[in-house]
Amino acid sequence: RELRAKGWGIANHSYFHKGKSYGTVPEILTPEEIRADLFWSQALYAAESGVAQAPTHFVYPNGYLGYADYLKDYGLISGSLVGGKGGIELNGGKTDLRFLSRNYLDEGHWTGPWAKGDPMAGFPKGGPKAGDIVIDFTHKMNPDPASPNQQRWKERLETIARNFGGQFWSAPAGEIVNYSVAARAAKAQLKPGGLKVTVPDGLPGTALTVRLEGLPAATQIPVPTGGALYRKEGTAW
Numbered sequence: 001r002e003l004r005a006k007g008w009g010i011a012n013h014s015y016f017h018k019g020k021s022y023g024t025v026p027e028i029l030t031p032e033e034i035r036a037d038l039f040w041s042q043a044l045y046a047a048e049s050g051v052a053q054a055p056t057h058f059v060y061p062n063g064y065l066g067y068a069d070y071l072k073d074y075g076l077i078s079g080s081l082v083g084g085k086g087g088i089e090l091n092g093g094k095t096d097l098r099f100l101s102r103n104y105l106d107e108g109h110w111t112g113p114w115a116k117g118d119p120m121a122g123f124p125k126g127g128p129k130a131g132d133i134v135i136d137f138t139h140k141m142n143p144d145p146a147s148p149n150q151q152r153w154k155e156r157l158e159t160i161a162r163n164f165g166g167q168f169w170s171a172p173a174g175e176i177v178n179y180s181v182a183a184r185a186a187k188a189q190l191k192p193g194g195l196k197v198t199v200p201d202g203l204p205g206t207a208l209t210v211r212l213e214g215l216p217a218a219t220q221i222p223v224p225t226g227g228a229l230y231r232k233e234g235t236a237w
Helices: 031-048 065-074 148-164 173-185
Strands: 057-059 078-082 100-104 135-137 187-191 194-198
Touching (some): 031 065, 057 173, 065 078, 078 135, 078 173
Parallel strands (some): 057 078, 078 100
Antiparallel strands (some): 187 194
């Protein structure tokens, strides 16, 4: 609840953290075990969130993809993993949202053969294209501000802010996916005196941005309840 109040997103990482498809003894879960895990984890998160809302993004325990075919039955519309099938393009709807790639930035992995300590490891050269999602992931950061780990993070985040701050939205992965899915499915109806935006039932709730162009200077637009209004000459958001 404290994290939510501070603006953090909460992802589901399973209840029992079981299932493993690698190693000398793979741990293959039955459909019943997977369903029980997803039911109780979602119920627990919703009950303890303070807003009675379960997560919509899933982080596979041990990278075990056995959960993938069951996510939608429990309100989970996206999932992320290190490696795997991958996918970062959201706007066109071609990416399977259950298999979004993450940049694995734990210290040992970040300094290993994959990244070799490159502060911008995994970040698209020249920046992401419109509609791309880039997910950075770490289990923990070194608390010492002078540590190489914190210095790399500092350089990474400052570079993103400096070069792409005006066009790059930094938010929890689930929040970005929810927005993308809702925006593609939303229908806008504009007629004299009003604008109506509808989103199909069954999609997670999200705030949407609507842009209106060609507005006469005298047109008065009320601030949406619970929202915000920005206006520049004949354009309003």
